Each structure stands twice: as C-alpha cells, then as structure tokens.
Amino acid sequence: MKVTENWRNKSRKPWNNEDYLQRDSAExxxxxxxxTENRITENNNTNAxxxxxxxxxxxxxxxxxxxxxxxxxxxxxxxxxxxxGIESLLQYLKDNGEQxxxxxxxxxxxxxxxxxxxxxxxxGKRILGIPTVVDRVIxxxxxxxxxxxxxxxxxxxxxxxxxxxxxxxxxxxxxxxANEGYVYVVDxxxxxxxxxxxxxxxxxxxxxxxxxxxxxSLIHKYLxxxxxxxxxxxxxxxxxxxGGNISPLCSNIILNELDHELERRGxxxxxxxxxxxxxxxxxxxxxRILEHIRPYIENKLFLKVNMExxxxxxxxxxxxxxxxxxxxxxxxxxxxxVHDKSTNKMKARIKDIIKRGSGNGYEKLKLKLKQYINGxxxxxxxxxxxxxxxxxxxxxxxxxxxxxxDRWKKVRTRIAMLIKLGLCxxxxxxFGNTRKGSWRTAGSPILSTTITNKRLIQAGYTxxxxxxxxxxx
Numbered sequence: 001m002k003v004t005e006n007w008r009n010k011s012r013k014p015w016n017n018e019d020y021l022q023r024d025s026a027e028x029x030x031x032x033x034x035x036t037e038n039r040i041t042e043n044n045n046t047n048a049x050x051x052x053x054x055x056x057x058x059x060x061x062x063x064x065x066x067x068x069x070x071x072x073x074x075x076x077x078x079x080x081x082x083x084x085g086i087e088s089l090l091q092y093l094k095d096n097g098e099q100x101x102x103x104x105x106x107x108x109x110x111x112x113x114x115x116x117x118x119x120x121x122x123x124g125k126r127i128l129g130i131p132t133v134v135d136r137v138i139x140x141x142x143x144x145x146x147x148x149x150x151x152x153x154x155x156x157x158x159x160x161x162x163x164x165x166x167x168x169x170x171x172x173x174x175x176x177x178a179n180e181g182y183v184y185v186v187d188x189x190x191x192x193x194x195x196x197x198x199x200x201x202x203x204x205x206x207x208x209x210x211x212x213x214x215x216x217s218l219i220h221k222y223l224x225x226x227x228x229x230x231x232x233x234x235x236x237x238x239x240x241x242x243g244g245n246i247s248p249l250c251s252n253i254i255l256n257e258l259d260h261e262l263e264r265r266g267x268x269x270x271x272x273x274x275x276x277x278x279x280x281x282x283x284x285x286x287x288r289i290l291e292h293i294r295p296y297i298e299n300k301l302f303l304k305v306n307m308e309x310x311x312x313x314x315x316x317x318x319x320x321x322x323x324x325x326x327x328x329x330x331x332x333x334x335x336x337x338v339h340d341k342s343t344n345k346m347k348a349r350i351k352d353i354i355k356r357g358s359g360n361g362y363e364k365l366k367l368k369l370k371q372y373i374n375g376x377x378x379x380x381x382x383x384x385x386x387x388x389x390x391x392x393x394x395x396x397x398x399x400x401x402x403x404x405x406d407r408w409k410k411v412r413t414r415i416a417m418l419i420k421l422g423l424c425x426x427x428x429x430x431f432g433n434t435r436k437g438s439w440r441t442a443g444s445p446i447l448s449t450t451i452t453n454k455r456l457i458q459a460g461y462t463x464x465x466x467x468x469x470x471x472x473x
Contacts, residue, residue, distance in 0.1 A: 055212035059145045060101050068140035069093070072133060072245070080132030081115045081228045089133045100134070107214060111135050113226035113233055114241045122341070127195070129227055129241030139222060139245035142215070147249055149209060154252060155259035160273035161248035167322045170272045171336060171382055174279075177268050178315050178326065178334035182279035184286040185315045190297070191306035193274040194242040194251065198302035199223045202240075202254055222246060248273070254301065261296055265289075270321075277321055286312045324383060336383045343388065346376055350396065354403050362459075365403070370462040377467050389464040400461060401451050402442035421450040 058064065072086065079085045084092065093100075103109040114129030131139065147163070154162065159170035203220055210216050222244065227234045240247045251273060258276075262269050267289055268279040278293070280286035290312065294305050313319060315326045315334065325339035353368045408414045415432035419425060431446040441447060457463070 055145065055210065056105065056214045056218070059141050059215065060104060064144055065137065065141050068137050068144060071140050072136045077133075077136070078117070078130050079115075080130050080135065081112050082132050084133055086133050089137070092134070093137070100138075104138070104218065105214075107217065109218070109221070111138075111222050111225040113228050113236075114244065116227045116229040117243075122345070126242070128243035129236075130243050131222075131225075131241065131245075135222070135225075136245050138218075142218065143246050143249050146210070146215075150249065150253055150256075153209070154256055155263060155271075157263070157269050158252060158256065158259055158271050160271065160275075161252060167272060167379070168382055170270050171322060171324055173270050174277060174315075174321060174326070175334055175336065177270070177279045181281050182268055183315050183334070184280045184283050184312065185319055186278035186280070186286050186290045187311045187313070187319060187321070188276045188278060188290070189306040189309035190274045190276070191304040191309075193303065194247065195239040196302075196304060197238065197240050197251070197254060199238060201302055202250060205253055205257065219246065219250070223250075257301055258293075258297060261300075262293065265292070267293070272322060275322065277319075283312060283314075323380070329384075338380050338383045338385050338388060342380070343392075347392075347395070350399065354399055366460045366462070373462050373464055374467055377464060377471060381468075381471055385468070386465070389468055393463045393465050396463060397453060397456060398439075398442045400456060401447040402438045404451060405441055405447060406438050418446075418450055421455075423450060 069089070073089070076086060100109070112132045112135055114131050117128050117130060118125045119128060120126075151162065157173070159165040159167070159173075199220070202223065203216060206216050206219060207213075223240065224236060225241075227236050227241070240250050255271065255274065259269075259271060262278070270277050270279075278286070278289050280289055290310070297303050297305055316328050319326055320339045320341060323339060323342040324336045326334055327337055329335050349372065350369070353372060354365065356368075405414070408417055411432050415428045418428035418431055423431065434441060434446060436444065436446075457466075
C-alpha cells in the first residue's frame with residue numbers, strides 16, 4: 001500500500017506492511033465510510049457460528065469502524081512505531097482506508113509491531129505495548145463485535161473491562177461475601193500475567209466460539225506482531241501487548257476459563273482483570289483452595305502463580321484490593337477504608353501537582369488539584385474516610401500555604417502581602433523576616449491567621465472533605 005509522506009518517519013524502515021493503521025477513536029463526522037466504499041447495514045448479531053461470510057464483514061462494517069475511530073480519537077494516546085499521531089489519522093484513512101479493508105478481507109494485512117514503553121508502578125515498572133493508531137482502530141472495531149459474543153459466556157464474578165461493571169461492583173461483592181462469613185481470602189497474584197499468556201491456548205479458546213477463521217487469524221497476527229524496544233524488533237511469541245485495544249477482551253477470555261473452573265468447584269471469588277480474591281470460611285479451607293486450583297492455572301492455562309506475592313489471611317488483616325482495605329466495624333460488619341498505600345500514593349501525587357504548579361500560576365494549580373481531588377474521592381467514595389479526609393485537608397492547606405509563601409519569595413513581597421491580608425505593619429515586618437523554613441512557616445500562626453481556611457476556599461481551592469460531603473449529600 002502506498003504510504004503518504006506527511007506522517008511517515010522516513011528514517012525508519014517500514015515493518016513489511018502495506019499501510020500503517022492505528023487504533024484509538026474520537027468523534028468526527030467526516031469519517032463515515034472512509035474504510036469502505038459501500039454502506040453495509042449494521043449487524044448486532046452475536047452469533048459467532050459464521051463459517052466464512054459475516055463476522056469479519058461485521059467488524060469492517062462502516063458504522064462499526066466509525067464507532068471504533070471515534071473511540072480511538074477520544075482516548076487520544078501516544079503514537080506507535082510509525083510515528084503517526086491521531087491528528088493525522090482521519091486523512092490517512094480517507095486516502096488508504098479501502099486498501100486497508102481489502103487487505104484485511106484478503107488475509108494479507110500485517111499489523112505493525114507495538115512500541116514498548118515503561119511506566120512506573122507500585123513495585124517496579126509496567127511494560128506497555130503501544131500499537132499504531134491505525135491498528136488501534138482495527139483492534140477496537142474487532143473488540144466491539146466480539147465483546148457482545150463473549151459477554152454471554154463471562155462469569156458474574158468477573159468485573160474488569162466489562163460494560164456496566166466496575167471496581168465498585170467488585171468491592172461490593174467482596175463485602176457481601178465477607179459479611180456472609182467468608183472472611184479468609186486467597187489474594188492470588190498471577191505472575192506477569194500479560195507477559196506470559198500462552199498464545200496457542202488463547203487461539204484454542206477463541207476458536208471454540210469464533211468459527212470465522214479469518215477473524216481468529218487476524219487476532220493471532222496481532223498477538224505475533226512483534227515489539228520495538230530500543231530500536232530493535234523483538235518477537236512476541238508469548239503474552240498480550242498491555243496497551244492494545246483488544247488485550248482487555250483477550251485477558252478476560254482466557255481468565256474466563258479460570259472463572260468457570262472456580263465456579264465448578266464451588267469457590268466464591270471476585271476477579272477484576274487479573275486481580276483475583278478467593279473467599280473461604282477458614283484458613284484451612286483457603287489453603288486447600290489454593291493448593292487445588294494452582295495446578296489447574298499452571299498446567300491447563302499455562303499461567304504462573306507468584307507464590308511470593310500470593311497470600312492467605314483474614315480479609316481484615318491488611319488485605320489490599322483495588323486500592324481499598326477492609327476492617328470490622330463496632331457492629332461487627334466488614335466495611336471498606338482507603339488502604340494506607342493508596343493514601344501515601346495520593347499524597348505523593350498531590351505534592352507533585354503542587355511542585356509542578358510552581359511554574360504555572362495559581363489558577364492552573366487550582367484546576368489540577370480540583371480534577372485530581374474530585375477523581376480520587378469519586379473512586380474511594382465507598383470507603384469510610386471522614387476522619388482521614390479531615391487530616392488530609394489540614395495537611396493540604398499547609399502545603400498550599402507553603403506554596404504561596406515560596407511564591408512570594410522576597411522579604412518585601414512577603415511583608416506587603418501580609419499587610420494586605422490584615423496584619424499590622426510591625427507584625428508583618430517581623431513575620432516577613434522570619435528565619436523559619438517554608439514548611440514550618442506554613443504551619444505557624446504567620447500564615448494560618450492570614451491565609452485562613454475561609455480565604456483559601458474563597459480563592460477557589462478544592463478540599464477533600466468538601467467534595468466528599470457534597471457527594472454524600
């Protein structure tokens with residue numbers, strides 16, 4: 001396929017591909033039909049028993065592709081190995097869409113390798129595989145057709161990457177089990193899950209449901225597309241590219257095998273993606289569950305249980321799940337709190353926002369804080385945290401006062417601002433010349449009596465307790 005020069009990285013040799021597709025999506029009315037010349041009636045049929053004609057055509061249906069394009073554009077995201085960003089996607093698809101579609105139908109399409117990037121996580125780093133934007137569109141279009149088919153098979157105990165289900169639903173189910181007496185949990189860690197998925201097993205499971213071999217072949221090509229790391233192309237014979245649009249669905253498909261095996265054995269469990277909690281009424285029963293399910297995971301699904309990170313304990317003994325912890329209230333009910341690690345992570349992020357805000361001015365800082373605080377409270381809204389938020393807000397106000405004090409910098413500026421805030425000149429001179437460090441000053445009467453709580457709210461700063469109370473009202 002001929003590639004337009006306006007986006008292509010000329011210094012890079014193409015990855016034996018006719019074109020560079022990408023995969024995230026955004027709203028754009030001009031896209032309709034750019035991957036096909038003919039309009040095809042949208043088909044919402046979830047019957048996968050289509051031998052040759054139907055499933056791949058449904059994936060390449062213009063309405064489905066348009067929806068996929070919008071989704072990719074709204075997700076934004078980084079470029080892939082070809083260097084093309086989402087801003088170039090629309091025109092490229094208009095110029096090359098029909099050739100792309102034909103190459104997929106003919107079985108000649110070859111996806112690009114993903115671009116590997118590392119992002120920090122709690123205990124090390126996570127490796128993401130970023131597909132090109134065109135491949136993201138194709139993967140998203142495939143996911144949109146296959147998801148309703150596999151949704152009919154998925155367990156009710158699975159909550160990750162599924163429509164109408166969330167982390168909150170998973171946590172509520174955990175509380176339900178715990179309050180029914182299943183207070184011992186196996187907190188199971190699947191070692192490097194996305195990196196170790198057996199692709200042959202993945203294809204075997206897919207083929208049980210998807211009878212259109214062209215679709216299975218297309219997915220297999222994405223699994224084996226390769227990865228670019230430090231300028232070198234590496235083979236990807238195992239694993240899923242964490243970062244691809246189709247990876248969440250594939251992860252649910254293979255872990256659905258575990259879900260149904262647990263159900264067959266009568267084990268109560270909650271799974272969000274690869275985060276799994278198994279519930280039992282006693283420590284002995286929990287150990288027995290782990291002992292019996294581990295061989296199935298490792299010998300049938302070819303995944304690895306990380307025994308160093310897998311633990312068995314009462315759910316109230318520092319169990320951390322999806323950022324929450326569990327505790328027993330005075331009325332003997334198991335409830336949720338914000339886990340200490342989540343609190344520490346939040347404080348580190350707040351510090352980073354304020355530190356970065358030093359060059360952006362007050363208004364940008366207020367906006368960033370508001371966005372983060374609102375999102376954080378919305379996520380942890382299930383937790384009992386009134387007391388925690390009261391203490392956090394005291395700390396946050398002091399941090400903001402320190403930020404303001406540091407912004408004033410010069411002694412004369414500090415004196416002028418203190419006078420403006422109501423101090424008499426003598427006290428303003430005395431306080432403005434203090435030798436205390438910024439953090440000590442922020443916690444002293446110098447600022448707590450001038451930059452008052454009321455003034456901070458009037459200035460437009462958002463605090464955790466205020467938003468939490470508004471949400472609970």
